[in-house]
Amino acid sequence: MPLTGKRLERPGRPGLLAATYLPSILKGMWITLRHIFRPKVTLQYPEETWTLPENYRGLPALVRDDEGRVKCVACFLCEYVCPPKAIRIEAQEIETGVEKGPKIFDINMLRCIMCGYCEEVCPEQAIFLTPEYRTVGLSREEMIFPKERLLEMGGVRKDPIKKWSRLTGEAAEPRPVGAAAGAGRR
Ligand code: SF4
Numbered sequence: 001m002p003l004t005g006k007r008l009e010r011p012g013r014p015g016l017l018a019a020t021y022l023p024s025i026l027k028g029m030w031i032t033l034r035h036i037f038r039p040k041v042t043l044q045y046p047e048e049t050w051t052l053p054e055n056y057r058g059l060p061a062l063v064r065d066d067e068g069r070v071k072c073v074a075c076f077l078c079e080y081v082c083p084p085k086a087i088r089i090e091a092q093e094i095e096t097g098v099e100k101g102p103k104i105f106d107i108n109m110l111r112c113i114m115c116g117y118c119e120e121v122c123p124e125q126a127i128f129l130t131p132e133y134r135t136v137g138l139s140r141e142e143m144i145f146p147k148e149r150l151l152e153m154g155g156v157r158k159d160p161i162k163k164w165s166r167l168t169g170e171a172a173e174p175r176p177v178g179a180a181a182g183a184g185r186r
């Protein structure tokens with residue numbers, strides 16, 4: 001079978017001027033010169049930090065409800081869905097007897113790709129992506145964030161559903177954050 005296709009011509013030999021590389025050097029210097037007079041985009045990190053857009057999604061964190069209770073019920077959905085397998089959960093029974101909670105909840109931030117799948121899949125709105133993007137540590141162990149650190153990062157999110165009040169038959173009166181009601185979920 002005859003070969004088909006377009007015949008390619010070899011490029012011609014460079015002229016005398018091109019052989020000196022002068023046109024290429026001058027072209028490169030012209031690009032550099034133009035950039036000298038343009039506004040600078042380099043940030044002097046860490047003295048200067050990036051102004052994040054409002055919808056920026058950084059490191060994931062766990063949250064408490066407005067009564068100080070850990071919202072996670074250790075359903076393992078986020079661990080299952082996490083593409084790089086960055087989440088490790090161990091469940092435990094909690095005092096109320098109607099749900100379980102996380103005994104261990106670790107996220108390996110070296111693995112996390114901030115994809116947001118954990119936030120998407122969580123049925124309890126217990127995990128959110130924060131604007132924090134700095135993943136700095138001196139060891140690999142330090143980069144595995146435990147539950148306490150994740151809760152500190154996430155803080156409190158208002159819980160309009162008040163599922164716990166319904167499940168436990170408690171009055172929906174607000175209790176102080178960190179009161180005994182949340183102790184079983186820590
Ligand atoms: S943001 Fe993505 S990669 Fe990071 S813990 Fe959640 S699911 Fe895993």
Ligand code: SF4
Pocket residue numbers: 071072073074075076077078079089118121122123124125126127
């Ligand atoms: S954070 Fe949400 S999805 Fe992950 S285990 Fe807890 S309740 Fe389930």
